[in-house]
Amino acid sequence: MSFLDVTDLDITYTVGAGSLKAVDGVSFSLRKGESMGIVGESGCGKTTIAKGLMQLLPKNGAITRGSITLNGRELVGLSKEAVRRLRLKEIAMISQSAMNALNPVYTIGDQLVEGIMAHTSFGNRGAYKRAVEVFEMVGLEEKRMRSFPHQMSGGMKQRAVIAMALSLNPSLIIADEPTTALDVVVQDRILHRIIKIQKEINSSMIFITHDISVVSEICETIVVMYGGKVMEMSPTDTFFRRPFHPYSLGLKNAFPLITEITDELISIPGTPPNLLLELKGCRFNERCPFAQQKCAVELPLFYEPEPGHKVACHFPERVEEFRERSSHRDTWEVVRERLIREYMEKGAVEYA
Amino acid sequence: MLGYIIRRLLIMVLMILLVSTMIFLLFRTMPGDPTASMVDPSIPREARQALLERYGLHESLWTQYAIFMKDLVRLDFGTSYFYNRPVLRVIQDRLPATLILMFTAMLFAYIIGIFGGAWMAWKRGTKLESLGITFSLIFRSAPTFWVGLLVIMFFAVRLGWFPAQGMRSTGYVGNTFREIFLTTDFLRHLVLPAFTAGLYFLATPTLIMRNSMLEVLSEDYIEMAHAKGLRERRVLYRHAARNALLPVVTAGALFIGAAIGGQVLIEVVYSWPGLGREIVQAVTRSDYPLAQGCFIILSTLVMVMNLIADVLYAFLDPRITY
Numbered sequence: 001m002s003f004l005d006v007t008d009l010d011i012t013y014t015v016g017a018g019s020l021k022a023v024d025g026v027s028f029s030l031r032k033g034e035s036m037g038i039v040g041e042s043g044c045g046k047t048t049i050a051k052g053l054m055q056l057l058p059k060n061g062a063i064t065r066g067s068i069t070l071n072g073r074e075l076v077g078l079s080k081e082a083v084r085r086l087r088l089k090e091i092a093m094i095s096q097s098a099m100n101a102l103n104p105v106y107t108i109g110d111q112l113v114e115g116i117m118a119h120t121s122f123g124n125r126g127a128y129k130r131a132v133e134v135f136e137m138v139g140l141e142e143k144r145m146r147s148f149p150h151q152m153s154g155g156m157k158q159r160a161v162i163a164m165a166l167s168l169n170p171s172l173i174i175a176d177e178p179t180t181a182l183d184v185v186v187q188d189r190i191l192h193r194i195i196k197i198q199k200e201i202n203s204s205m206i207f208i209t210h211d212i213s214v215v216s217e218i219c220e221t222i223v224v225m226y227g228g229k230v231m232e233m234s235p236t237d238t239f240f241r242r243p244f245h246p247y248s249l250g251l252k253n254a255f256p257l258i259t260e261i262t263d264e265l266i267s268i269p270g271t272p273p274n275l276l277l278e279l280k281g282c283r284f285n286e287r288c289p290f291a292q293q294k295c296a297v298e299l300p301l302f303y304e305p306e307p308g309h310k311v312a313c314h315f316p317e318r319v320e321e322f323r324e325r326s327s328h329r330d331t332w333e334v335v336r337e338r339l340i341r342e343y344m345e346k347g348a349v350e351y352a
Numbered sequence: 353m354l355g356y357i358i359r360r361l362l363i364m365v366l367m368i369l370l371v372s373t374m375i376f377l378l379f380r381t382m383p384g385d386p387t388a389s390m391v392d393p394s395i396p397r398e399a400r401q402a403l404l405e406r407y408g409l410h411e412s413l414w415t416q417y418a419i420f421m422k423d424l425v426r427l428d429f430g431t432s433y434f435y436n437r438p439v440l441r442v443i444q445d446r447l448p449a450t451l452i453l454m455f456t457a458m459l460f461a462y463i464i465g466i467f468g469g470a471w472m473a474w475k476r477g478t479k480l481e482s483l484g485i486t487f488s489l490i491f492r493s494a495p496t497f498w499v500g501l502l503v504i505m506f507f508a509v510r511l512g513w514f515p516a517q518g519m520r521s522t523g524y525v526g527n528t529f530r531e532i533f534l535t536t537d538f539l540r541h542l543v544l545p546a547f548t549a550g551l552y553f554l555a556t557p558t559l560i561m562r563n564s565m566l567e568v569l570s571e572d573y574i575e576m577a578h579a580k581g582l583r584e585r586r587v588l589y590r591h592a593a594r595n596a597l598l599p600v601v602t603a604g605a606l607f608i609g610a611a612i613g614g615q616v617l618i619e620v621v622y623s624w625p626g627l628g629r630e631i632v633q634a635v636t637r638s639d640y641p642l643a644q645g646c647f648i649i650l651s652t653l654v655m656v657m658n659l660i661a662d663v664l665y666a667f668l669d670p671r672i673t674y
Contacts, residue, residue, distance in 0.1 A: 054579055056575060056578055056579060080584075084581045084582075084583065085581065086581070087578070087579055087580065087581030088579065088580045088581040089581060092579070093576075093579045095572060095575065095576055095579065096572075097572045100571060100572035100573060101572045101573055101575075101576040102573055102576070103573040103576075103577070103591050103594075103595070104573070104595070104669070104670070104671055105594055105595055105668065105669055105670060114580070114582065115580035115581070115582070118580060118581050118582050118583070118586075119581055148670045148671070150670070150671045161576075164576075164580065
């Protein structure tokens with residue numbers, strides 16, 4: 001048993017008359033102090049996992065199967081009050097849109113103190129002292145405690161949100177695209193600050209992003225998601241040296257590492273699947289250049305090319321071939337042409 | 353901030369002069385002749401002429417206007433034709449009763465409306481929410497005199513809890529403000545009309561608050577407040593409601609004007625000696641000075657309330673500075 005265990009997690013949204021499984025049978029675990037990156041395109045379910053862990057799903061969303069245990073304690077089905085006690089103290093979130101995550105009518109200090117006081121027996125003064133401490137950790141001056149959000153720059157607001165998340169030394173930090181709204185220079189500085197503090201207080205971290213180069217820098221493990229399912233899960237260094245899944249290969253083409261000099265960027269043609277439809281096979285089969293008949297009808301199980309590395313693909317034996325072919329633009333162009341052709345044919349059928 | 357208020361006050365003075373001009377012209381273009389209602393039509397022509405001259409009505413429109421404005425600047429609204437007393441005195445007698453009734457009713461409506469609206473947004477999509485909307489809209493749409501009569505029937509006649517009519521018990525005479533308004537007798541008389549008016553006012557703050565809450569509840573900082581592990585009630589009232597309040601404050605200031613109009617019927621039903629009833633009577637009696645005075649006071653009131661709302665903004669929302 002690890003520090004955090006997520007097992008067979010399903011999260012379903014009710015949309016109109018139908019329902020949509022945004023997270024489908026996801027399992028992973030996290031050691032104390034480990035940081036894990038979850039990557040994938042928009043709509044692959046990564047933010048839903050974050051909200052699921054925090055139990056902050058919108059009203060039409062619910063965990064429909066599986067379990068989440070933190071330190072051996074089951075989180076699914078906890079009472080509202082028990083969940084409230086966990087938030088910030090045990091699991092803290094650095095949210096996706098720090099720009100709007102601060103209430104415009106209260107000072108930053110008030111908002112920090114409020115969070116600290118909700119979980120501790122610190123008085124006002126004790127909470128204030130703690131808030132100033134975390135402010136210093138993220139590099140904000142004490143006088144900023146009295147600022148309102150609109151008086152601060154984007155980077156400062158982001159740091160204030162980070163300070164808030166770290167104010168009670170949470171054992172798990174969930175960072176949901178914490179730097180997407182910032183410019184690259186600030187982004188880098190803040191990323192390193194988060195990592196530094198995370199190591200200092202030895203908390204575990206789940207880092208959610210669509211930018212795999214960030215994960216390569218700061219995370220020990222990477223989970224690649226697509227269409228609500230895990231495609232590949234691996235220690236970061238092996239992943240970047242030798243990805244296995246065709247989707248991972250495509251992602252790597254689209255986000256080359258700075259250390260690797262490539263001639264061109266190759267994007268993955270097509271769009272993620274419509275999760276409202278019932279999908280049987282591999283979620284990626286439509287866009288996969290190596291897809292076979294089997295891929296559309298049968299869900300691939302994980303195979304482990306090495307301990308701690310899981311890949312959900314039907315063709316473990318053809319990995320070398322995939323790797324070779326995926327670095328050529330032509331391989332993906334074929335997919336693009338096929339998708340266009342299929343689209344036209346579907347249109348023709350509808351017209352007829 | 354102070355500079356802003358001073359600037360606003362100066363603009364207000366200009367606005368009042370402008371409004372007064374419009375009110376002046378409005379009454380002069382209205383059909384009817386004040387002498388007709390004041391004087392028996394059978395009196396001799398000379399007597400009528402003498403009356404006209406006494407009130408300056410024989411002068412040209414321009415001269416009348418000049419006199420009117422000159423007096424206005426000195427806060428002299430003239431003498432009521434009907435009461436034969438200075439207009440300002442008549443208004444002074446009536447205004448407090450109306451204002452007290454109105455503010456009590458608005459306080460009632462706004463407190464219930466703000467909390468109720470916030471709560472309804474929280475309970476979005478439940479039966480309780482639609483019940484709340486229906487409830488507030490029923491009293492918004494029902495004629496106030498009818499609701500007033502029902503309230504009288506139930507609370508005054510059937511239960512006998514509160515008096516049904518007037519502002520004080522018969523026989524009670526008070527001279528100072530304190531003697532008139534700061535008595536339990538007055539408060540007992542106030543309950544039913546304030547309740548009826550409050551029910552009528554209720555829909556506006558409730559529905560605006562509900563809408564504005566729904567918008568605020570989808571903001572990221574609300575999710576953040578939840579993520580901080582705050583209690584739901586704290587998120588709802590401290591974080592969401594505070595931000596949702598602004599549009600309600602605006603609506604409140606604008607609502608004052610409408611409220612006085614809406615209150616006329618209530619003043620009639622409860623025989624409440626207020627300004628609303630006085631205005632209606634002044635207009636039907638062609639009592640120009642009194643009607644003019646009332647309208648000018650009311651428009652000033654609306655402007656003052658707007659200024660208060662704008663100043664309140666700065667306190668409610670730190671992003672606003674003047």
